[in-house]
Amino acid sequence: MNIKAEDLVFGRWPEILSAAGMDSRFFNLKNGPCPFCGGSDRFRWAKKNGGCWVCNQCTEGRYASGFRMLMDHMGYRSFREAADHVRSYFGAGEHIQAIVREAREARGNEMSPDQAQRNLQRIMRFWDEGRSITRDDPVDRYLRRRVPGLDVEPCMLRYHPALEYWAPPEQEGGKPVSLGKHPAMLALALDVHGDPVQLHKTFLTPAGEKAAVPLTKKTDYGLGITSFAIRMMEPLGDTLGVSEGIETGLAAVMLRRIPVWPCLNGPAMAQFQLPEELKGQIRRLVIFADHDERKRAGVVDGVQKFRRPGSFYAEQLAQRVRKEGVKVLVIKAASEGQDMANQWVAQCERSHNH
Numbered sequence: 251m252n253i254k255a256e257d258l259v260f261g262r263w264p265e266i267l268s269a270a271g272m273d274s275r276f277f278n279l280k281n282g283p284c285p286f287c288g289g290s291d292r293f294r295w296a297k298k299n300g301g302c303w304v305c306n307q308c309t310e311g312r313y314a315s316g317f318r319m320l321m322d323h324m325g326y327r328s329f330r331e332a333a334d335h336v337r338s339y340f341g342a343g344e345h346i347q348a349i350v351r352e353a354r355e356a357r358g359n360e361m362s363p364d365q366a367q368r369n370l371q372r373i374m375r376f377w378d379e380g381r382s383i384t385r386d387d388p389v390d391r392y393l394r395r396r397v398p399g400l401d402v403e404p405c406m407l408r409y410h411p412a413l414e415y416w417a418p419p420e421q422e423g424g425k426p427v428s429l430g431k432h433p434a435m436l437a438l439a440l441d442v443h444g445d446p447v448q449l450h451k452t453f454l455t456p457a458g459e460k461a462a463v464p465l466t467k468k469t470d471y472g473l474g475i476t477s478f479a480i481r482m483m484e485p486l487g488d489t490l491g492v493s494e495g496i497e498t499g500l501a502a503v504m505l506r507r508i509p510v511w512p513c514l515n516g517p518a519m520a521q522f523q524l525p526e527e528l529k530g531q532i533r534r535l536v537i538f539a540d541h542d543e544r545k546r547a548g549v550v551d552g553v554q555k556f557r558r559p560g561s562f563y564a565e566q567l568a569q570r571v572r573k574e575g576v577k578v579l580v581i582k583a584a585s586e587g588q589d590m591a592n593q594w595v596a597q598c599e600r601s602h603n604h
């Protein structure tokens with residue numbers, strides 16, 4: 251019998267992760283310090299989807315799987331390593347079939363097609379409430395502040411005049427709390443087939459600064475699809491760029507003068523796929539990697555491992571795309587903690603001073 255690791259983990263992550271050396275207090279369902287980036291209350295384990303975690307920093311407030319936690323903790327570079335770990339944790343034998351059966355039954359309440367449909371309707375309702383960006387609206391001001399001299403008109407970005415900010419409930423099972431309506435930048439992400447699957451929101455002030463809310467940037471619930479991009483510009487030549495952030499993507503456009511598609515976060519960038527219709531056309535993919543600070547990535551054979559998340563995701567994407575015969579260039583910001591947006595601002599300041 252071929253056992254899929256996904257069939258073993260439902261409701262069992264605290265057990266698996268504790269056995270891998272994680273402190274069991276991380277699974278007490280209360281807000282607390284994050285095992286990866288510290289702090290005091292930014293992290294919480296939740297029972298949703300058979301067990302997942304959220305950190306305001308590491309996962310930007312979104313739920314992430316136990317597999318990702320295991321990868322981060324152990325320093326695994328691929329899902330396969332994490333899956334092997336899970337399989338070897340349970341071992342072989344008769345009892346494993348019972349675990350698989352149990353988990354499949356428990357998993358019945360995962361995101362249903364109905365739920366995905368409701369999430370899509372919600373995404374499209376916000377998107378339809380948005381309007382084109384015009385000179386001096388809050389989104390225009392925000393983008394020109396972040397990317398001085400910006401002279402392209404990005405597609406798939408809109409201005410929402412009054413988007414309600416919902417803060418998550420204080421306790422699991424509580425009610426979300428409204429923190430008022432704010433101007434916002436909306437970005438609609440499409441999957442490889444060109445279908446909308448995710449909406450990214452940046453909450454702003456009328457002057458185009460970041461709004462005073464706990465998380466200025468949020469993604470909606472989505473449809474459970476993890477590979478998507480903001481098709482911000484039409485690819486005309488044979489070169490396409492990808493980035494994590496929208497602002498870094500626009501800065502990369504200014505620096506390199508190529509079309510760039512932001513993927514919104516590192517894991518989504520690692521999973522980026524070229525749409526079928528572009529496969530003959532795009533011969534070169536330029537990956538703009540954030541130059542993140544080193545993060546703790548688990549202990550392997552008694553040695554603390556570190557990695558830079560930006561480079562890690564860029565490298566995952568590069569390896570996969572090279573195998574498809576596309577040339578890959580990874581461009582990383584010059585110094586630690588920097589991204590293309592900082593680099594572009596620095597370049598503008600240098601040329602201004604000369």
Ligand SMILES: [Zn+2]
Binds near residue numbers: 285288292293309
């Ligand atoms: Zn964290």
